[in-house]
Amino acid sequence: AQSVTQLGSHVSVSEGALVLLRCNYSSSVPPYLFWYVQYPNQGLQLLLKYTSAATLVKGINGFEAEFKKSETSFHLTKPSAHMSDAAEYFCAVSDPQGAQKLVFGQGTRLTINP
Amino acid sequence: NAGVTQTPKFRILKIGQSMTLQCTQDMNHNYMYWYRQDPGMGLKLIYYSVGAGITDKGEVPNGYNVSRSTTEDFPLRLELAAPSQTSVYFCASTPVEGLGGYTFGSGTRLTVV
Numbered sequence: 615a616q617s618v619t620q621l622g623s624h625v626s627v628s629e630g631a632l633v634l635l636r637c638n639y640s641s642s643v644p645p646y647l648f649w650y651v652q653y654p655n656q657g658l659q660l661l662l663k664y665t666s667a668a669t670l671v672k673g674i675n676g677f678e679a680e681f682k683k684s685e686t687s688f689h690l691t692k693p694s695a696h697m698s699d700a701a702e703y704f705c706a707v708s709d710p711q712g713a714q715k716l717v718f719g720q721g722t723r724l725t726i727n728p
Numbered sequence: 729n730a731g732v733t734q735t736p737k738f739r740i741l742k743i744g745q746s747m748t749l750q751c752t753q754d755m756n757h758n759y760m761y762w763y764r765q766d767p768g769m770g771l772k773l774i775y776y777s778v779g780a781g782i783t784d785k786g787e788v789p790n791g792y793n794v795s796r797s798t799t800e801d802f803p804l805r806l807e808l809a810a811p812s813q814t815s816v817y818f819c820a821s822t823p824v825e826g827l828g829g830y831t832f833g834s835g836t837r838l839t840v841v
Contacts, residue, residue, distance in 0.1 A: 623768060646827060657732075657818055657832035658771075665827045704770060713778050714759055714822055715786070716830065718770040 616641045616707045620719035628727045633677075633692040635722050637705035640686065647688040648706040648716065649679055658704065664688060675699070700726045730754055734819050734833035741809040741840045749804040749836050751819035759822045760802040761830070762786075762794065764815040771818065777802055809840045 621636040639645060646665045650658040662673025669681045675698075679690045688705060705719040735750045753760065758779045763771040763786075773786030777796040791813055793805040802821075806813060816837050820830040 618770075648829075655835075657834045658820075658830070659832070660829050663827065663829060713776060713784075714827070715761070715773055715776060716771075717773075718763075720768055720770040 616645065616709060616717045618705050618707050618717055618719035620703075620705050620722050622722055623720065624723050624725065626725040626727060627695050629697055630694050633690070633695045633699065633724065635690040635703050635705075635724065637679075637688045637690065637719060638686055639688060639705070639707045641707055641709070643709060643711070646708045647679075647681060648708070649673065649677070649688075649690050650704045650706060650718075651675075652702045652704065652721075654701075661690070661703070695726050697726050697728065700724060732819055732821055732831050732833035734817075734836050736836060737834065738837050739839070741806075741838065743809060743811065743840060745809050746805070746807050747809070747838075749806075749817055749819075749838075751802045751804065751833060752800050753802075753819075753821040753831070754800065755821065755823070755831065756799060757821035757823050757831070758799065759824065760796065761820045762792075762802070762804045763818045763820065764788065765818060765835075766815050774804065774817075806838075811840050814838060814840045 617640045619638045648663045649661040662671045664681045672678045706716040732753045761776045762774040772788045775794040777783045819833040
């Protein structure tokens with residue numbers, strides 16, 4: 615069975631600082647990996663995805679993530695945080711052969727301090 | 729606007745009541761999903777469908793039912809509401825080749841009292 619662990623339910627950074635949100639996964643097959651963002655009272659929006667092409671994936675709003683098979687990790691980074699980045703972030707894994715069902719991590723709430 | 733539409737946005741139910749959460753997409757996506765979101769728990773898959781007439785259970789299906797009579801609609805039915813079903817429910821869809829790039833609805837916030 616596939617699973618996702620997000621380290622840290624809350625992360626707080628200063629505006630302009632590096633954002634690092636951690637995600638580790640478990641999968642018995644080569645996975646597809648995703649980061650989603652959820653702003654208050656909204657649905658989830660796809661930030662970026664890894665589908666076995668380049669291991670460094672760039673997404674929207676300046677975010678990027680690197681797939682590291684040896685570490686089973688897919689951490690999300692942004693060089694300089696902006697106040698508008700405050701939201702909840704979810705890492706997810708899917709089985710490419712499993713009707714594209716996603717298994718989500720528990721989420722990390724990102725707070726940006728002025 | 730194209731996308732996934734969920735109704736209602738908010739609902740309060742009494743224990744034992746029934747209701748249907750509606751979900752409609754106009755993107756001709758084959759795959760549709762229902763998730764529930766609870767604080768600190770992420771999203772859990774309730775049911776999913778790979779096409780009209782085909783549905784299957786997800787991780788937490790107990791207390792729910794679904795149907796998929798058309799490509800566009802994927803309603804979720806709660807037959808006997810319980811406090812444990814208090815949650816935010818999200819419907820999502822993706823094309824067969826969508827590689828996990830779901831389009832999510834804006835959610836239904838359900839409270840059972």
